[in-house]
Amino acid sequence: MKEENKSASGKGVMGGIIFFAGFILALIIGWVVFPNLLYSQKPQPMNFNHVAHQDSSCEDCHAFRADGTYAGIPKVEKCKECHESPMGSTEDERKLVEEYIQKDTEIPWRIYSWQPDNVYFSHAPHKAKKVECKECHGIMGSEKTLPAYKDNRITGYSKETMKMIVCEECHAERGVNNECELCHK
Amino acid sequence: MKLGRRAFLQFAAGAVGGTLLSPIPWQLMDDSAIWSQNWWWRPSPERGEITQAATTCMFCDGGCGIQARLVNKSRAILLQGNPQNPINAGGICPLGAAGLQFFYAPYRVAQPMKQTKKRGDIGGLQYISWDEAFTMLSTKLAQLKSEGKARTVAGITGQRRSSMDDLWQQFFAGYGSPNFFRMPSQADSLELAAKVTLGQEVPFAFALESASYVLSFGANLIEGWGAPGRMQAAYGLWRRENGEKPATKVVQVDSRCSMSASKADQWVAVAPGTEAVLALAIAQILVKENLYDADFVKSHVSGFDDWNDAQGKSRVGFETHIMSPEYAPEEVAKRTGVEASKIRELAKEFAGSKNAVVVWGESSGNLPGNIYHDLCYVALNALKGNLKSGGTVTLAPTVPFEPLPGLQMDAAAKRNLEEQRLDLQQSPRARLNGNGLYAFLDAASKGTPYPVNVLMVHEANPAYSLPENKLFQTALEKVGFLVSFSSYMDETAQQADLIMPNQMALERYDDAIGVPGVPYAYYAVASPILKPMPGTKHTGDVILALGKSLAGKLAAALPWTDYQAYLKKRVEGLAASNKGAIADRAGMELWKLQPGDLVQTNYKDGADLWKKLTSGQCWYGAPVSAAQKIETTSGKLELALSSLSFEDLPDAGDKVYLPHFAQLSPSGDPKEYPLLLVSYRTMSLADEYLPNPPFMTKTVWDFVLKGKELFVELNPQTARSLGMGEGSRAMLKTPQGELPVRVHLFPGAHADAVYIVEGLGHTAYDQYIQDKGVNANSIVEVQLDPVTGLGTVWATRAQLRRA
Numbered sequence A: 001m002k003e004e005n006k007s008a009s010g011k012g013v014m015g016g017i018i019f020f021a022g023f024i025l026a027l028i029i030g031w032v033v034f035p036n037l038l039y040s041q042k043p044q045p046m047n048f049n050h051v052a053h054q055d056s057s058c059e060d061c062h063a064f065r066a067d068g069t070y071a072g073i074p075k076v077e078k079c080k081e082c083h084e085s086p087m088g089s090t091e092d093e094r095k096l097v098e099e100y101i102q103k104d105t106e107i108p109w110r111i112y113s114w115q116p117d118n119v120y121f122s123h124a125p126h127k128a129k130k131v132e133c134k135e136c137h138g139i140m141g142s143e144k145t146l147p148a149y150k151d152n153r154i155t156g157y158s159k160e161t162m163k164m165i166v167c168e169e170c171h172a173e174r175g176v177n178n179e180c181e182l183c184h185k
Numbered sequence B: 001m002k003l004g005r006r007a008f009l010q011f012a013a014g015a016v017g018g019t020l021l022s023p024i025p026w027q028l029m030d031d032s033a034i035w036s037q038n039w040w041w042r043p044s045p046e047r048g049e050i051t052q053a054a055t056t057c058m059f060c061d062g063g064c065g066i067q068a069r070l071v072n073k074s075r076a077i078l079l080q081g082n083p084q085n086p087i088n089a090g091g092i093c094p095l096g097a098a099g100l101q102f103f104y105a106p107y108r109v110a111q112p113m114k115q116t117k118k119r120g121d122i123g124g125l126q127y128i129s130w131d132e133a134f135t136m137l138s139t140k141l142a143q144l145k146s147e148g149k150a151r152t153v154a155g156i157t158g159q160r161r162s163s164m165d166d167l168w169q170q171f172f173a174g175y176g177s178p179n180f181f182r183m184p185s186q187a188d189s190l191e192l193a194a195k196v197t198l199g200q201e202v203p204f205a206f207a208l209e210s211a212s213y214v215l216s217f218g219a220n221l222i223e224g225w226g227a228p229g230r231m232q233a234a235y236g237l238w239r240r241e242n243g244e245k246p247a248t249k250v251v252q253v254d255s256r257c258s259m260s261a262s263k264a265d266q267w268v269a270v271a272p273g274t275e276a277v278l279a280l281a282i283a284q285i286l287v288k289e290n291l292y293d294a295d296f297v298k299s300h301v302s303g304f305d306d307w308n309d310a311q312g313k314s315r316v317g318f319e320t321h322i323m324s325p326e327y328a329p330e331e332v333a334k335r336t337g338v339e340a341s342k343i344r345e346l347a348k349e350f351a352g353s354k355n356a357v358v359v360w361g362e363s364s365g366n367l368p369g370n371i372y373h374d375l376c377y378v379a380l381n382a383l384k385g386n387l388k389s390g391g392t393v394t395l396a397p398t399v400p401f402e403p404l405p406g407l408q409m410d411a412a413a414k415r416n417l418e419e420q421r422l423d424l425q426q427s428p429r430a431r432l433n434g435n436g437l438y439a440f441l442d443a444a445s446k447g448t449p450y451p452v453n454v455l456m457v458h459e460a461n462p463a464y465s466l467p468e469n470k471l472f473q474t475a476l477e478k479v480g481f482l483v484s485f486s487s488y489m490d491e492t493a494q495q496a497d498l499i500m501p502n503q504m505a506l507e508r509y510d511d512a513i514g515v516p517g518v519p520y521a522y523y524a525v526a527s528p529i530l531k532p533m534p535g536t537k538h539t540g541d542v543i544l545a546l547g548k549s550l551a552g553k554l555a556a557a558l559p560w561t562d563y564q565a566y567l568k569k570r571v572e573g574l575a576a577s578n579k580g581a582i583a584d585r586a587g588m589e590l591w592k593l594q595p596g597d598l599v600q601t602n603y604k605d606g607a608d609l610w611k612k613l614t615s616g617q618c619w620y621g622a623p624v625s626a627a628q629k630i631e632t633t634s635g636k637l638e639l640a641l642s643s644l645s646f647e648d649l650p651d652a653g654d655k656v657y658l659p660h661f662a663q664l665s666p667s668g669d670p671k672e673y674p675l676l677l678v679s680y681r682t683m684s685l686a687d688e689y690l691p692n693p694p695f696m697t698k699t700v701w702d703f704v705l706k707g708k709e710l711f712v713e714l715n716p717q718t719a720r721s722l723g724m725g726e727g728s729r730a731m732l733k734t735p736q737g738e739l740p741v742r743v744h745l746f747p748g749a750h751a752d753a754v755y756i757v758e759g760l761g762h763t764a765y766d767q768y769i770q771d772k773g774v775n776a777n778s779i780v781e782v783q784l785d786p787v788t789g790l791g792t793v794w795a796t797r798a799q800l801r802r803a
Helices: A002-038 A076-083 A091-101 A123-128 A133-137 A164-173 B005-020 B024-036 B094-098 B130-146 B163-175 B186-198 B228-238 B259-263 B275-288 B294-300 B329-336 B340-352 B371-383 B411-419 B437-446 B470-478 B491-495 B539-550 B552-557 B563-576 B606-614 B716-721
Strands: A039-042 A149-152 B050-056 B065-071 B075-081 B113-115 B125-127 B153-157 B180-182 B204-206 B213-217 B249-254 B266-269 B356-360 B393-395 B454-458 B481-484 B510-513 B521-526 B581-583 B618-621 B675-680 B709-714 B729-734 B737-745 B753-757 B796-802
Touching: A002 A039, A002 B005, A002 B024, A076 A091, B005 B024, B050 B510, B050 B521, B075 B094, B113 B130, B130 B454, B130 B539, B153 B163, B153 B437, B163 B180, B163 B510, B163 B539, B163 B552, B163 B563, B180 B437, B186 B204, B186 B371, B213 B275, B213 B340, B249 B259, B249 B275, B249 B340, B275 B329, B275 B340, B275 B356, B275 B371, B294 B371, B329 B340, B340 B356, B356 B371, B437 B470, B470 B491, B481 B491, B521 B563, B521 B606, B539 B552, B539 B563, B563 B606, B581 B606, B606 B618, B709 B716, B709 B729, B716 B737
Parallel strands: B153 B180, B153 B454, B213 B249, B213 B356, B249 B266, B454 B481, B675 B753, B709 B737
Antiparallel strands: A039 A149, B050 B065, B065 B075, B113 B125, B204 B393, B510 B521, B521 B618, B581 B618, B675 B796, B709 B753, B729 B737, B729 B796
């Protein structure tokens, strides 16, 4: 009997170890492997160096239009104001001038915060309530290279696309309306 | 170590536990939900800067100002009325509101096409290059011209109020063919009525906004009559009361309780086609009881008293003629079904209202009317003194353009060319020459006195929208070569030998010269607000290029590099006249302008005027008083048609010279066809060049169209006598043909009539347009007015039997 008990307790320990191994492996897969599998890294068409543009303010390029809507990433027209011909000698600038400005085509930027069509989002009220850009978009002004764009293989949206829960939490914290129709019009 | 089943389960349990504490299940659940919202076919609206572009609506000739909402200045997402425009004051009709569907339509012709098989075989239509298409047409035209057969080239346009019409005329005159026609319009007979009474071949206009009493004889005022945008705005004004001005009283005389009738203050139900005799009864009361404007009649009207014709023969005047017992209220009551006391009441109301106006529109308001009936309504307005300066009836003013470069043709040559016109070669010859499209089609189908070798159709779809459309089809059998300039694969384009697709209305330069029924002068330019489809070309540019390729006189007559340059030149000419002004702010009540008012010019020069017009503003000028513009030989408004000769009708008496009730008798045996088929229009259905865009079809009642079946309106009593009920399936037969329909019981329908809506039953376009209902035009009968030769439609004999 004693033998058996001992054996049973040995088995129990062994079983625990096996259970734990499965548990740990799943956690590793879940937290480390899965996210890397879920997102594919896609390159931006060219690099943009925010640091090199420190002489202009954020609003020079990321402006609000006259009707209060937010213009987002500037159009090539804006780049053209300074870069009609190259100002420096970087490969990216050559690309900008030759492939986009001269051909008058827009740069197909991948937008990190692209919201789905069923979400109505307006920057204007957020700006009016003094929500800073960096609270949602991070500090971009000090980026020399653009961060990697992580594309969700299932949804096709960027990893940075803000989820509804984040919107709701912030609204709740600030006592702002959280009705469905506010964003899903 | 050997792993048994137990160990595997332990490992799996751990893995499940670990997985549950990892993001995998939650993330997958969320992502798959998002994935399921993003099927590839889900439309995704373009994002970007929203801008507005203002232009002029070209979906009909109503001249409304519209605004397009654009994303990134390239994708149009909404059309709405322009509040700055004085015609529609921000309003828009269903066709305009749904009009963007034409831009994105799958049935647009994306490139020129030629027929490679038998005509009408859609499979035989093949894409060709513009070079090939152009060479095909220009070679043909050059050859016919060199053979001396220029007159065998004919054209039909649906765009009568634009510079395109003038360009076509210039082209045809320069090329040497008189055979250029427009799609029928009420203006055709109005122009001729003005010509015989006032000596001016321009249509009448009506100061409806300032009227206090509107007596409408069958004019479908809010269902497309005149300019729909203007009529909506006018209706708004009528219903608005203010201190001095009570709401306008609207009386609708109609055999059917149309939308216009149901929204009027009073609906006077008459037997179909008897509106004009009611007008004459009212005229009799006015004259008999001395309720007419005797001063105006005395000073400005001839033919009221007995008169002498050119031979010196004494003829009866209107005053004597109108006293005929035929027009006595009791007699008219029998004909119309309106009680004599009611007629008297109407006459007194009309006579007693300060700004009363008579408007009319038989033939569902968009076709020429019976000229004698037009004259009855003109007479009634004249008796009321409405044509005097400041009155409610004026003449449509012309826009003071500079004349187009002259064609080197003397008057004799011009007349000779005119006389060769196919419609005028038809017999019996009309006494008043108008837009004789039907007579032309008749001649074309006979091929005599000469055939039609080339027919060019522009912004029109006669194979569908022409009443009694089989006449077009019959003519087509003898037409050598049909060229369609349609932007869409419509019924006429399907029959074409060559399609040279025009840019659609929002992609091209165009203009609106005057607005039907509007008293003040109006000019607006439509500038492209969208990039044209690459394979399309402005028909104006094609004509100009043809002019250059054919050289000779034509090149001199068409000197402009392209259509835009031509329009710009016209605008510069308008600016040079130094007349009129730009309506540069919202809320301008131009209807308050009176004839002779000075309009202060507010543009600098031609370039400035062009800039303003292409930004969506419009030009306007003062109205023209009818009484001050009389150019008849007597210098007066001629109630008797003294300029026409009826010597060939010796037995007709003096009546033929005067406005009288002259209903044309429809063909067919009344015993076989006991009902009268009357067609009507609604604002929910487009019935001319453009088909019904699907958005608009959504607004059609399900007792007008249900699934693919069209409902005709029948009085419940009539239906009962025919053994039919709501929704009964029936065959509607006329001498022209028969169609399957269903029956909708409608107490607002006259007991002798059956009513069919226009605008359904297309066979072309796409699955969302074709095979919905039946085409009224295929069974209605057109009757040529004996005086003008114009095709009129009032009713067709019909029978309805259970199917």
